[in-house]
Amino acid sequence: MSEPHTLYDTIGHIAIITLNRPKARNAFSPEMITLWREYLEKARSDNNVRVIVVTGKGDTFCSGGDIRDMAEGKLKSWDMKRFLWDGVHRIVLTLEDLDKPVIAAINGAAMGAGMDMAIMCDLRVCSDKAKLAESYIMMGLVPGDGGAYFLPRLVGTSKALELLLTGDVMTAEEALNLGIVNRVVPHDQLMKETMKLAEKIANKPPLAVSMMKRAVYQGVTSTLRAHLDYISSQLSLLSETKDHHEAAMSFLEKRKPQFSGE
Known part of the structure; x- marks a missing residue:
């Protein structure tokens, strides 16, 4: 077969x-x-x-x-x-x-x-x-x-x-x-x-990776004003994720971060 x-x-x-x-x-x-x-x-x-x-x-x-x-x-x-x-x-x-x-x-x-x-x-x-x-x-x-x-x-x-x-x-x-x-x-x-x-x-924060990819492709076809509006919204959303908090805490605690995609 x-x-x-x-x-x-x-x-x-x-x-x-x-x-x-x-x-x-x-x-x-x-x-x-x-x-x-x-x-x-x-x-x-x-x-x-x-x-x-x-x-x-x-x-x-x-x-x-x-x-x-x-x-x-x-x-x-x-x-x-x-x-x-x-x-x-x-x-x-x-x-x-x-x-x-x-x-x-x-x-x-x-x-x-x-x-x-x-x-x-x-x-x-x-x-x-x-x-x-x-x-x-x-x-x-x-x-x-x-x-x-x-x-x-x-x-x-x-x-x-x-x-x-x-x-x-x-x-x-x-x-x-x-x-x-x-x-x-x-x-x-x-x-x-x-x-x-x-x-x-x-090994990077999955949500940030996803939004980073989307931001780059959106930026290629968008105006600067529209892109700044889009990217500021994405940044605001990511700032409330568990992975963002984990990244900040692991930096302060000098340890390797463990990202969950949340």
Whole structure:
């Protein structure tokens, strides 16, 4: 019996979602997309989970759409639209709505929609052996998953256009220099370093982490006046939480804080 196309596990306060089609370079399949979305929702509803890590099995993070299916013309235009609407777009919108930080552990090639799924995560830790590309143009396509929305927000309009129009493949270091990934680490240290970062965030006050993430994304699309109104409300709410009191008391008592998410 074959394994599911997407796997789910938890370690402490961290959920790990693994794309599991290594023989197909972790290319999309309907099963992978369905499970991916379900596992994001599972992590969202689990109060014990504070951080989510997404990675790929084998030597590829995700190669996006299955080129064999493209060559065979398996998906007609309306089928493609429904696949995006009912599958891929739901992952994108769930990632956008999640109040828990999502970290992509890019273990290998991230091409086309694979790169887009990585940049939709909040943080990206990248293997020094990984390659990234907005390869849609090579297939005569555009990023139907929202890549052209997210990429300019990371690198600016001009650089985003260059990457999208050329389909050039980037090394991990090039992606780091452009601000596409947060960290580049030795390949054999990828999960160790990713989990270290995830644990560091998971050990922070959960409500403050959630509101911090929301505040940053709200600030990107908001006016300064609206953002100041929003952030002052969040600060006021957090000032009455048990975790805020615990943080202050542990500082005064010179001990490690124990945060409960309350």
